[in-house]
Amino acid sequence: MPPGVAAKLRAAAAALAFAAVPAAAGEFEISGSAAGEARVFPSDPRFDGQFSHVQASLILSPELGYRSGDDRRQVKIAPFLRLDGQDSERTHADLREGYWRSVQDQWDVLIGVNTVFWGVTESRHLINVINQVDQVENSDQEDFLGQPMINLGSQRDWGRVDFFVLPGFRERSFPGRDGRLRAGLPVDEGAARHESDLGEANVDAALRYSHYIGDWDLGTYFFHGTGREPRLVANAAGTRLEPRYDTINQAGLDVQYTLEAWLWKLEAIAREGQGKTFAAAVGGFEYTFFQAFGSNADLGLLAEYQYDGRDDAAPITAADNDVFAGARLALNDFQDTTALLGTVVDVENQSTALFIEAERRLGDRWKLELESRWFFNAGKTDPLAAIADDDFIQLRISYFF
Amino acid sequence: MTMRVSLKRLNRAALAGLLSLSAVTAAPSAFGATAEEEKGFEIAARSDRSDRGFGDSRVGLTMTLHNAAGAQSKRTLQIRTLEIPSEDLGDKSLIIFDSPRDIDGTALLSHAKILDPDDQWLFLPALKRIKRISSVNKSGPFVGSEFAFEDFTALELMKYSYKYLREEPCGEFMCDVVERYPRYEYSGYTRQVSWVDQEVFQVRKVEFYDRRDDLLKTLALKNYRLYKDKYWRALELSMTNHQTGKRTELIYDDYVFGAGLKSKDFVKGVLRRIK
Numbered sequence: 001m002p003p004g005v006a007a008k009l010r011a012a013a014a015a016l017a018f019a020a021v022p023a024a025a026g027e028f029e030i031s032g033s034a035a036g037e038a039r040v041f042p043s044d045p046r047f048d049g050q051f052s053h054v055q056a057s058l059i060l061s062p063e064l065g066y067r068s069g070d071d072r073r074q075v076k077i078a079p080f081l082r083l084d085g086q087d088s089e090r091t092h093a094d095l096r097e098g099y100w101r102s103v104q105d106q107w108d109v110l111i112g113v114n115t116v117f118w119g120v121t122e123s124r125h126l127i128n129v130i131n132q133v134d135q136v137e138n139s140d141q142e143d144f145l146g147q148p149m150i151n152l153g154s155q156r157d158w159g160r161v162d163f164f165v166l167p168g169f170r171e172r173s174f175p176g177r178d179g180r181l182r183a184g185l186p187v188d189e190g191a192a193r194h195e196s197d198l199g200e201a202n203v204d205a206a207l208r209y210s211h212y213i214g215d216w217d218l219g220t221y222f223f224h225g226t227g228r229e230p231r232l233v234a235n236a237a238g239t240r241l242e243p244r245y246d247t248i249n250q251a252g253l254d255v256q257y258t259l260e261a262w263l264w265k266l267e268a269i270a271r272e273g274q275g276k277t278f279a280a281a282v283g284g285f286e287y288t289f290f291q292a293f294g295s296n297a298d299l300g301l302l303a304e305y306q307y308d309g310r311d312d313a314a315p316i317t318a319a320d321n322d323v324f325a326g327a328r329l330a331l332n333d334f335q336d337t338t339a340l341l342g343t344v345v346d347v348e349n350q351s352t353a354l355f356i357e358a359e360r361r362l363g364d365r366w367k368l369e370l371e372s373r374w375f376f377n378a379g380k381t382d383p384l385a386a387i388a389d390d391d392f393i394q395l396r397i398s399y400f401f
Numbered sequence: 402m403t404m405r406v407s408l409k410r411l412n413r414a415a416l417a418g419l420l421s422l423s424a425v426t427a428a429p430s431a432f433g434a435t436a437e438e439e440k441g442f443e444i445a446a447r448s449d450r451s452d453r454g455f456g457d458s459r460v461g462l463t464m465t466l467h468n469a470a471g472a473q474s475k476r477t478l479q480i481r482t483l484e485i486p487s488e489d490l491g492d493k494s495l496i497i498f499d500s501p502r503d504i505d506g507t508a509l510l511s512h513a514k515i516l517d518p519d520d521q522w523l524f525l526p527a528l529k530r531i532k533r534i535s536s537v538n539k540s541g542p543f544v545g546s547e548f549a550f551e552d553f554t555a556l557e558l559m560k561y562s563y564k565y566l567r568e569e570p571c572g573e574f575m576c577d578v579v580e581r582y583p584r585y586e587y588s589g590y591t592r593q594v595s596w597v598d599q600e601v602f603q604v605r606k607v608e609f610y611d612r613r614d615d616l617l618k619t620l621a622l623k624n625y626r627l628y629k630d631k632y633w634r635a636l637e638l639s640m641t642n643h644q645t646g647k648r649t650e651l652i653y654d655d656y657v658f659g660a661g662l663k664s665k666d667f668v669k670g671v672l673r674r675i676k
């Protein structure tokens with residue numbers, strides 16, 4: 001948005017707020033981004049119906065925000081739209097955020113749709129439980145569908161408590177029959193079944209406590225409701241996979257210990273309701289060489305171990321006994337150039353995923369992002385087997401307004 | 402950890418000695434503080450204490466990065482500061498980026514310590530993620546600028562020891578020239594030379610010497626403005642790197658004092674609702 005328009009909007013907001021309450025003026029802000037993206041799959045598809053090679057997308061994610069002059073009330077609306085040239089299931093719109101928030105001295109309340117990210121590790125985002133994963137966006141579990149909620153929070157000297165009431169279950173999105181990066185059979189989202197009789201109307205709940213003490217940051221929570229992670233069950237004809245959403249209890253823990261240039265991280269969960277009660281964890285470190293090699297660049301080295309104790313009655317995971325190693329480079333230049341290179345190797349069968357994510361600003365309002373994922377050594381029974389031919393290179397150019 | 406705590410106590414004891422001595426006599430002390438060291442500390446303390454009681458402030462600013470070839474890049478940000486009255490504790494600050502637009506809403510929360518590493522959290526709006534970050538990166542560039550992290554966060558009196566050098570004219574003022582030495586770990590500087598005017602006791606210029614003791618940067622502070630008849634703020638800062646030819650300018654908007662900010666506005670949970 002040109003600065004002049006922003007100024008006018010602010011002036012209008014100020015006038016409106018002044019008319020209503022003779023206090024400090026509130027402020028509107030319109031921001032967001034529009035992007036074009038191209039994914040190239042060098043290998044031919046493995047399954048019937050999948051497209052070959054190039055997948056182009058347009059992405060629009062505007063944000064409209066209002067905050068009152070005293071900062072105590074906030075409204076935010078952040079829709080999301082992707083138009084995909086290949087996979088109609090990947091063309092989708094969502095409301096990532098759409099809420100009203102009020103902040104009092106010791107209490108704050110948020111009503112509406114929001115995205116909540118917890119956790120500290122890099123190779124797996126194990127403890128996030130509030131939002132459904134937007135699986136058609138990416139396989140890295142960093143994109144989420146907006147979750148309707150009432151979030152009551154309280155900040156005290158002894159930490160922060162958040163209570164979530166979560167009405168309106170969001171079912172996971174999956175690539176369509178045309179799409180790459182899918183299981184051998186396409187997922188029939190319409191055939192989803194829930195353990196709860198209320199289905200998508202089931203109301204879930206979570207309680208979280210988080211705090212920091214010296215060099216330690218920690219959080220813990222308990223969740224009861226329909227688990228976000230479905231089991232995928234083949235139909236009788238063996239032509240489709242049908243999602244099964246189970247009722248679960250889950251406790252989670254996240255810890256980070258920050259000691260000089262070391263970050264020690266742990267995420268762990270225990271889950272009841274999908275097969276035998278099981279625990280899962282991911283933990284490791286990030287060590288940063290600041291101003292590495294006498295330059296302005298920072299070089300971080302990362303290593304994490306992934307454990308998951310679930311049995312065959314639970315949803316399949318690739319992260320059951322795997323080691324992650326990675327390197328993060330931040331050039332600290334005008335363009336904030338950064339790159340993250342990583343690999344995850346299964347300790348038992350050596351199936352390997354390799355990825356690189358890099359980004360650089362162009363001018364003041366554009367950003368170029370590169371992402372590439374490669375899969376090796378995936379044996380026939382490995383969860384990676386279905387996507388073994390789906391190595392890809394992706395370029396995205398975004399304009400920010 | 403025990404080592405660090407006891408070391409800190411020792412340092413405090415030494416400082417307490419320095420302070421009480423400076424009140425009594427200008428003679429070299431048993432702690433090794435010379436007349437120059439005491440006078441240097443007094444000048445720095447007078448400057449620092451002229452600011453005492455400001456409570457809290459909010460300010461917006463534009464940061465312009467210039468490289469040696471003349472290219473430039475702009476960032477706009479807001480800084481909120483909460484004064485912690487005790488000189489044994491550091492202030493709390495929150496830096497929020499508005500532009501470049503791709504980092505809109507990125508925020509850095511700092512709880513400054515005197516000699517221990519600061520506590521710092523970064524909020525990344527794209528992921529809605531709060532990340533506790535290492536604060537040993539004192540000498541690294543702050544968002545690609547010629548300002549190091551420590552140039553923003555290490556403004557506490559007790560983070561340095563001091564030595565008086567001389568007095569000399571500095572622009573329209575007469576200045577005391579005081580050398581200061583970082584007492585905290587991981588500084589990129591062996592020393593800094595500061596020019597403090599004798600009229601209103603504000604810092605007008607600082608020279609930074611790198612780990613090899615070569616002149617690295619010069620900071621010029623201009624366009625001082627008086628708020629509430631008591632608190633001076635420079636509205637134009639210019640940092641020139643002599644070794645690379647790069648320069649960073651900070652142009653501040655009007656400061657707001659007494660905005661009613663409280664300690665609870667500087668906890669990590671606040672980062673989720675900054676924008």
